[in-house]
Amino acid sequence: MTIKSLFEAQYRKYAPEVQNFIARYVGNYSTAEDLTHEVFINSFKATREKELENPRAYLFAAARNHLINHFRNRTNRRSDVTVEFDEMVHAGDMRAEDKRLEARDDLQQVLKAIRTLPPRAQQAFLLNRVHQLSYGEVGKRMGISPRTVENHVAKALLVCARQLAASTENTTTIADNITDLAAHRDRLRSQAMDR
């Protein structure tokens, strides 16, 4: 087998699985697809000389690292320029519109989670996240220590992550296949009514 066809064979064999794994965290189809491609290309470049004992394990480890970098880069980029809304609502074709809607669905989920927090934790978290005050500044305003603010933020991240994981477990297939704007709207609206 040549190197190229080995790569192709592995891609055919593992790409769907890897992409599913990635899609659990990035939620929208085309980003998951892009990231999967990158994982395979990077892995291929890094390993072209050697035969892998366990290509599946290697690919999953590479996918984890790639996802972590993906999210950390996004955070870093955003702390320079805060126009996330702009990014989210970037004008364009229907596909871009779907992405926005999927992102919006995640937002509904995290808000649901934040509402379960005690009021003080909500306040601390929103001051930090929305109003972009540092832990120290939030602490000063609320009369608590920066360490306590950090704990509130950790707690908020925990409930949000838990909520997203739970919602993904139930709706993975739905979220991945939404292309119909009207159907998605109905879903959003019924969620809004549930509240």
Place this chain on the structure above:
Amino acid sequence: MSKSDLEKFDDLTAEAATWRARERAGDMISRERAELEARLASDTAFADAYLGVLRADDALDAFQGAAGADLLASLDPELARDIGHAGLIPSPPRPWWQPSRRGMGWMSTVAASFLLLAVASLSLFDRGPMSTMYETSVGESRTIMLKDGSVITLNTDTRLSVALASQERRILLERGEAYFDVAKDKARPFVVVVGDEIVRAVGTEFNIRRRSDITNVMVTEGVVEVKKNLPDATQGDTSRPLPVPVSLKVGDDLTVDHEGVRTNTLSAEELAQRTSWRRGMLHFKAKRLDAVVQEIQYYLDKEIIIASDDVADLMVGGSINTQNVASFLKGLELNFPVTVIERDSVIIISYRERRDAGATASGLAIIL
């Protein structure tokens, strides 16, 4: 997942959330950094939990800054109001939505790209509906999704405000052009106020444009009703151009200017072409260059100057990418005997007299 799996997942997620909160403080020391990386490298279950936290963290970043505060207010007014009532938000003279940590840099970025003014900041304390303003600068196009599921696309240099109340969804289009994809809600009519007109819809799609005191409404789906925006007392005034509501259906096109009201019906192709700005394209069919320039001027913040009448008379056609208007103009040089010169604030299109276009252009550039 079994119960113990679930507990383990929760424990790991809690640990991951603690790490992420530490990381986001921005002052993590290298020993902590190394510890986190080692943890990620050695335990895949922890890495997965950490990824779950990163995903949540990433979603939450949508609420950052002025735009984020507004987004939060639109998705969850109560939550936004709670924090306002707590009296914890930064107080004037610094507006509450302005971050102190990042300095002023982002302000200009927001202003330049998508100025989303949280005019709701004060009305948050009222019980009335919140009004939110959306604005695009020259050359931009943005899509916003309202809480009711309606989607509005703003074309270049457009300004509108949105107020969603329990009885009515009210939009004020101050200037520019927008495409409305209205979510059905019989109990809450969707009303757009534009100039002296009121456009009313339930669930439908239409395009409204207001430029240079000319208002145009174009319906692409369903039916909308257009009437004069008059106080009840003057409703019977027949000298006004729109004494009774006009009903528009798919393909109908209504224009109001100082001469009065005109309606006509567009073919499906014309309709698609006239709304193609949403996909960043403008289409022209054998149109005078001065008319084309008048249209594309809305998308370009440099003034386009046509240097002579014989240039204005040129007939052009084709498709123009709204993000690339300047290069379209530059491309005119290839097909027409014109010279296009781009400066910091103007683009000048002049007739090319001599065959040696380069010499003409550089000659002019020196004079300029």
